[in-house]
Amino acid sequence: xxxxxxxxxxxxWHDLNTVQFGVTPAHAVVLGPVDTATGSFLTLLDGTRxxxxxxxxxxxxxxxxxxxxxxxxxxxxxxxxxxxxxxxPEADALRRRTAVLDRLRPDHxxxxxxxxxxxxxxxxxxxxxxxxxxVRGAGRVGAVIASVLAxxxxxxxxxxxxxxxxxxxxxPGGQTTEAVGERREVAAQRxxxxxxxxxxxxxxxxxxxxxxxxxxxxxxxxxxxxxxxxDGLGIHSPDPVAVEDLMAAGIPHLYAGVxxxxxxxxxLVLPGGTGCARCLLLGRADRDPTWPRLLAQWGxxxxxxxxxxxxxxxxxxVAGLAAAHGLAFLDGELPSSTGARWETSAPGLxxxxxxxxxxxxxxxxxxxxxxxxxxxxxxEPHDTMAG
Ligand SMILES: [Zn+2]
Numbered sequence: 001x002x003x004x005x006x007x008x009x010x011x012x013w014h015d016l017n018t019v020q021f022g023v024t025p026a027h028a029v030v031l032g033p034v035d036t037a038t039g040s041f042l043t044l045l046d047g048t049r050x051x052x053x054x055x056x057x058x059x060x061x062x063x064x065x066x067x068x069x070x071x072x073x074x075x076x077x078x079x080x081x082x083x084x085x086x087x088x089p090e091a092d093a094l095r096r097r098t099a100v101l102d103r104l105r106p107d108h109x110x111x112x113x114x115x116x117x118x119x120x121x122x123x124x125x126x127x128x129x130x131x132x133x134x135v136r137g138a139g140r141v142g143a144v145i146a147s148v149l150a151x152x153x154x155x156x157x158x159x160x161x162x163x164x165x166x167x168x169x170x171x172p173g174g175q176t177t178e179a180v181g182e183r184r185e186v187a188a189q190r191x192x193x194x195x196x197x198x199x200x201x202x203x204x205x206x207x208x209x210x211x212x213x214x215x216x217x218x219x220x221x222x223x224x225x226x227x228x229x230x231d232g233l234g235i236h237s238p239d240p241v242a243v244e245d246l247m248a249a250g251i252p253h254l255y256a257g258v259x260x261x262x263x264x265x266x267x268l269v270l271p272g273g274t275g276c277a278r279c280l281l282l283g284r285a286d287r288d289p290t291w292p293r294l295l296a297q298w299g300x301x302x303x304x305x306x307x308x309x310x311x312x313x314x315x316x317x318v319a320g321l322a323a324a325h326g327l328a329f330l331d332g333e334l335p336s337s338t339g340a341r342w343e344t345s346a347p348g349l350x351x352x353x354x355x356x357x358x359x360x361x362x363x364x365x366x367x368x369x370x371x372x373x374x375x376x377x378x379x380e381p382h383d384t385m386a387g
Pocket of ligand 1: 275276358359364365366
């Protein structure tokens with residue numbers, strides 16, 4: 001272990017004996033009292049010294065025996081210590097690939113802020129490299145999500161979509177102007193490759209036969225699917241049939257998209273655990289009997305080539321937020337889109353969350369056992385002149 005005070009957190013002294021690590025209330029820690037000798041000793045925690053050397057230095061500074069260990073325990077307990085050498089073999093491998101790690105340094109720094117154990121940030125960053133995520137939809141939102149995930153170090157990002165790139169699919173970080181007319185899927189996959197800091201890991205050849213869990217192309221099973229339909233109705237009223245395979249296989253999936261100048265991120269569906277697309281549909285129909293009638297009308301008679309009301313500022317914000325929620329989930333957290341949907345409408349653009357309650361009649365089972373009881377929620381207002 002080579003202890004390092006997390007460099008991502010700015011240090012500020014309130015007074016001679018009280019030090020604050022970090023700026024924002026979400027991640028800042030105040031430590032005190034800290035005596036002057038200990039304060040000077042903190043500068044030695046820069047990841048270049050192991051614990052025995054730190055003990056020697058402390059003795060030289062006149063600090064009592066056992067002081068270093070007690071201080072390290074205290075700092076580690078406060079989540080302030082990273083380990084410049086820990087995290088296991090995958091983390092070591094990543095540290096050796098300096099060009100790859102240089103691309104990911106801000107992402108690693110962010111993970112050191114959001115994790116508490118030493119080297120946990122590096123371990124989680126390295127773990128992303130072995131994960132597989134599928135993005136369904138390669139328009140303004142989906143293609144950007146895919147490239148952001150790749151840029152954040154997710155090793156396998158598969159993009160699924162039909163048709164060819166239209167001029168209005170082009171967006172910064174997503175489909176390129178050169179790709180217009182090319183197959184969406186192929187073009188998006190090229191953007192993913194170009195953005196990724198490293199090539200995807202090759203399947204382990206030491207295994208003689210693929211495990212049942214292996215993906216058909218080799219490599220790991222899907223950790224997450226992001227559903228990013230190009231058609232706004234597909235995000236407003238997600239089709240449960242389109243994710244039946246994911247529900248059956250228990251694969252977590254996150255919705256993201258823009259419908260008529262309203263951006264939506266969520267819900268993150270944990271099949272059988274949180275409200276799913278069908279729960280959303282059933283809940284709406286309970287609250288508004290005209291709902292199915294409207295849905296049928298909205299869904300009919302529109303060409304799939306119909307241009308959507310989806311400005312590039314909003315689509316980029318939605319893609320970025322969705323990718324961040326997806327990454328938080330891949331890193332082992334449950335982001336606030338779990339069982340909820342974040343929405344924002346131009347031009348005010350305030351984000352607010354609406355819960356997606358499990359429905360007691362949904363076969364997904366999330367509504368069983370009284371968990372997440374049905375509670376009336378104000379849905380999007382619309383005139384109910386008919387019905
Ligand atoms: Zn359900």
